[in-house]
Amino acid sequence: DAKTTQPPSMDCAEGRAANLPCNHSTISGNEYVYWYRQIHSQGPQYIIHGLKNNETNEMASLIITEDRKSSTLILPHATLRDTAVYYCIFLGGGADGLTFGKGTHLIIQP
Amino acid sequence: EADIYQTPRYLVIGTGKKITLECSQTMGHDKMYWYQQDPGMELHLIHYSYGVNSTEKGDLSSESTVSRIRTEHFPLTLESARPSHTSQYLCASSGGTLSYEQYFGPGTRLTVT
Numbered sequence: 584d585a586k587t588t589q590p591p592s593m594d595c596a597e598g599r600a601a602n603l604p605c606n607h608s609t610i611s612g613n614e615y616v617y618w619y620r621q622i623h624s625q626g627p628q629y630i631i632h633g634l635k636n637n638e639t640n641e642m643a644s645l646i647i648t649e650d651r652k653s654s655t656l657i658l659p660h661a662t663l664r665d666t667a668v669y670y671c672i673f674l675g676g677g678a679d680g681l682t683f684g685k686g687t688h689l690i691i692q693p
Numbered sequence: 694e695a696d697i698y699q700t701p702r703y704l705v706i707g708t709g710k711k712i713t714l715e716c717s718q719t720m721g722h723d724k725m726y727w728y729q730q731d732p733g734m735e736l737h738l739i740h741y742s743y744g745v746n747s748t749e750k751g752d753l754s755s756e757s758t759v760s761r762i763r764t765e766h767f768p769l770t771l772e773s774a775r776p777s778h779t780s781q782y783l784c785a786s787s788g789g790t791l792s793y794e795q796y797f798g799p800g801t802r803l804t805v806t
Binding site for chain 1: 736800
């Protein structure tokens with residue numbers, strides 16, 4: 584998987600929106616942006632993915648810039664249980680396994 | 694919540710023992726995966742399967758083997774455990790055309806003494 588750039592850590596107050604940025608300037612036209620998170624000692628959890636349109640599901644929203652070189656994951660009302668490492672990856676055809684970088688360690692403060 | 698299960702959750706075993714880590718999913722997914730992850734480290738794909746009787750090695754070389762006799766079951770076996778096999782083993786599955794929406798089990802934390 585090609586590289587993405589994410590801040591190593593972020594804090595957010597409980598109840599506020601958490602906005603997690605990701606740069607993926609080398610993404611190509613047929614590659615999707617995926618977000619996963621991993622809570623300590625648990626398996627990764629799929630959150631959301633998108634190609635070029637903004638996406639929303641019950642967990643989060645994904646905002647992708649028009650040039651597709653960056654995106655932002657939004658957790659609208661963060662709770663303590665959202666404390667985790669969040670991974671942004673982009674993937675296209677051919678690859679099977681997921682390879683995560685360092686991700687962003689999001690800490691929700693009470 | 695995804696319906697993918699792994700047993701045991703924790704296993705401490707002596708060197709040289711044969712072990713099988715179980716993974717089952719009830720979602721009818723064709724694709725299944727085994728990953729290895731050390732604490733605080735990156736995820737590494739060690740095996741995957743596209744369906745029954747299909748198994749492939751992943752990016753990280755592993756001494757383990759897998760089988761896929763039934764769609765829902767993807768066990769991983771170590772014939773002779775060694776301390777270097779100590780790690781967390783995560784099983785995942787995916788359905789549909791895009792294989793990157795993967796659902797993970799809780800993992801098995803293996804310690805070989």
